[in-house]
Amino acid sequence: MQTPVVEMRGITKKFPGIVANDSVNFDLQLGEIHALLGENGAGKTTLMNILCGLYEPDEGEILLEGKSVQFRFPGEAIASGIGMVHQHFMLVESLTVADNLVLGQSGQPLIRENPKKLHQRLRNLAEQYGLQIDPAAEVWQLSLGEQQRVEILKAIYRGAKVLILDEPTAVLAPQEVEGFLQTLRNLAAGGTSIIFISHKLNEVLAICDRVTVLRDGRTITTVLTSASNERELAHLMVGREVNKVIRIERQAQSPVPNPQSPIPNPRLIMRDLWVENDRGLPALKGINLAVNAGEIVGIAGVDGNGQRELEEAIASLRPIRGEINLNGTLAHIPSDRYTMGLIPDFSVADNLVLRDIQKPPFNKKGLLRPAAIIRHCTQLVERYLIRTPSPHTHVGKLSGGNAQKVAIARELSRSPQIVLAAQPTRGLDISAIEYVHQQLIAQRDAGAAVLLISTELEEILNLSDRIAVLYEGAIAGIVDANADVRHLGLMMAGKH
Numbered sequence: 367m368q369t370p371v372v373e374m375r376g377i378t379k380k381f382p383g384i385v386a387n388d389s390v391n392f393d394l395q396l397g398e399i400h401a402l403l404g405e406n407g408a409g410k411t412t413l414m415n416i417l418c419g420l421y422e423p424d425e426g427e428i429l430l431e432g433k434s435v436q437f438r439f440p441g442e443a444i445a446s447g448i449g450m451v452h453q454h455f456m457l458v459e460s461l462t463v464a465d466n467l468v469l470g471q472s473g474q475p476l477i478r479e480n481p482k483k484l485h486q487r488l489r490n491l492a493e494q495y496g497l498q499i500d501p502a503a504e505v506w507q508l509s510l511g512e513q514q515r516v517e518i519l520k521a522i523y524r525g526a527k528v529l530i531l532d533e534p535t536a537v538l539a540p541q542e543v544e545g546f547l548q549t550l551r552n553l554a555a556g557g558t559s560i561i562f563i564s565h566k567l568n569e570v571l572a573i574c575d576r577v578t579v580l581r582d583g584r585t586i587t588t589v590l591t592s593a594s595n596e597r598e599l600a601h602l603m604v605g606r607e608v609n610k611v612i613r614i615e616r617q618a619q620s621p622v623p624n625p626q627s628p629i630p631n632p633r634l635i636m637r638d639l640w641v642e643n644d645r646g647l648p649a650l651k652g653i654n655l656a657v658n659a660g661e662i663v664g665i666a667g668v669d670g671n672g673q674r675e676l677e678e679a680i681a682s683l684r685p686i687r688g689e690i691n692l693n694g695t696l697a698h699i700p701s702d703r704y705t706m707g708l709i710p711d712f713s714v715a716d717n718l719v720l721r722d723i724q725k726p727p728f729n730k731k732g733l734l735r736p737a738a739i740i741r742h743c744t745q746l747v748e749r750y751l752i753r754t755p756s757p758h759t760h761v762g763k764l765s766g767g768n769a770q771k772v773a774i775a776r777e778l779s780r781s782p783q784i785v786l787a788a789q790p791t792r793g794l795d796i797s798a799i800e801y802v803h804q805q806l807i808a809q810r811d812a813g814a815a816v817l818l819i820s821t822e823l824e825e826i827l828n829l830s831d832r833i834a835v836l837y838e839g840a841i842a843g844i845v846d847a848n849a850d851v852r853h854l855g856l857m858m859a860g861k862h
């Protein structure tokens with residue numbers, strides 16, 4: 367083997383109450399795509415934050431092309447050709463794409479380049495790598511998929527030879543994934559070395575040369591993907607045999623496994639609902655839909671067809687025309703956990719009672735009852751397997767998947783009558799996904815009306831009693847759980 371582009375030796379990183387990385391070894395070859403795999407909280411992001419200069423390791427050594435290096439801050443890693451696209455994007459929302467790309471470039475002349483020329487240069491670069499973006503668009507107007515393209519382009523623009531991608535496909539619609547994976551293959555073929563973090567084993571097997579598995583902060587093993595398979599990888603990750611449900615099969619066996627009475631009892635009703643997007647254009651065009659008590663209605667569709675506006679309208683976060691009637695208390699699992707769901711600088715315990723802080727048992731005559739709050743937290747942490755050093759840890763310090771579990775645990779523990787679940791399993795590992803799916807079914811069986819908005823068709827098919835297809839802001843059709851997948855796909859593409 368050649369000298370690795372990157373070698374991490376014996377990396378240890380401790381945080382209060384937790385060893386996030388424990389003597390981890392990892393190496394990356396030139397032009398290789400190397401997957402980093404592990405359950406939520408296994409230490410993947412931490413290891414990469416060390417490589418990109420955000421954290422200093424407590425122990426261990428990093429070598430670049432055989433030479434020992436020490437990064438004290440991200441600028442030093444960037445200068446050495448290491449670019450990281452974070453799990454949560456770090457773009458400035460109020461600036462244009464172009465401004466974000468040139469922002470903070472050290473050694474950049476103060477005189478700004480002619481915007482027209484700069485935009486053209488960026489367009490060319492984008493085209494070269496198949497990363498379509500509009501340099502003049504402001505970031506707040508972009509979808510998550512588009513923002514990610516900007517992040518990748520930013521890394522390339524800054525000369526990254528090593529590209530670290532932390533769950534890049536979690537924010538992509540399934541239809542976008544294949545093109546994205548092809549972009550990565552092209553980058554690797556061009557000599558970029560890529561570290562790819564994903565919970566999706568099929569993606570890992572499709573594009574990665576090798577996989578390193580982390581468990582509880584330790585390196586379990588590194589294997590060649592060509593000599594492995596989904597079952598083995600899942601086993602290595604979790605440390606036991608995983609009974610991954612074969613979803614389509616279950617689908618075929620039990621069409622509508624719903625014990626509820628057939629009497630329609632609508633709890634969430636939308637009538638002629640019109641909603642505008644951030645650009646002031648109609649994003650929902652006259653939606654009529656009712657969700658009954660005891661059923662899960664899935665909203666299928668390619669991302670960007672009005673899902674976000676639908677979610678925000680129901681959650682009263684966006685003005686509407688028409689009508690939304692909520693007949694009961696609403697739980698909202700938000701697609702964007704940090705801006706809609708959680709307060710990163712509050713503790714896990716406080717985030718878990720955020721919506722009930724005025725109510726007993728958490729509050730008595732206007733006084734908070736910390737013991738009750740902590741007890742509630744301890745229960746939910748156990749039930750949802752939230753990996754946190756303590757109830758007092760700030761949510762912003764949790765791993766991405768564990769933060770998502772906090773949002774889900776809070777919302778589902780409130781015995782809601784209506785559940786609005788938007789991309790509920792984004793960023794979760796396989797066991798956590800199974801658990802959340804069980805919870806949504808349990809809510810339905812307890813009589814809640816569940817509206818599931820998801821770009822994962824598999825998830826929609828697996829859970830829904832009825833499926834509504836959203837296409838260009840309108841409902842293209844409503845089908846039952848037995849729907850033919852091809853037929854659904856055609857509707858999602860506007861071809862039916």
Ligand SMILES: Nc1ncnc2c1ncn2[C@@H]1O[C@H](COP(=O)(O)OP(=O)(O)OP(=O)(O)O)[C@@H](O)[C@H]1O
Nearest residue numbers: 381386406407408409410411412763764765766767
């Ligand atoms: N800045 C920090 N302060 C305190 N603890 C932290 C910090 N960053 C990470 N941790 C802890 O380190 C552990 C590993 O977290 P990390 O984010 O590396 O996990 P991960 O493998 O990326 O998980 P996920 O799949 O959920 O993204 C977690 O228990 C997390 O709470």
Ligand SMILES: [Mg+2]
Nearest residue numbers: 411453765766
């Ligand atoms: Mg992570």
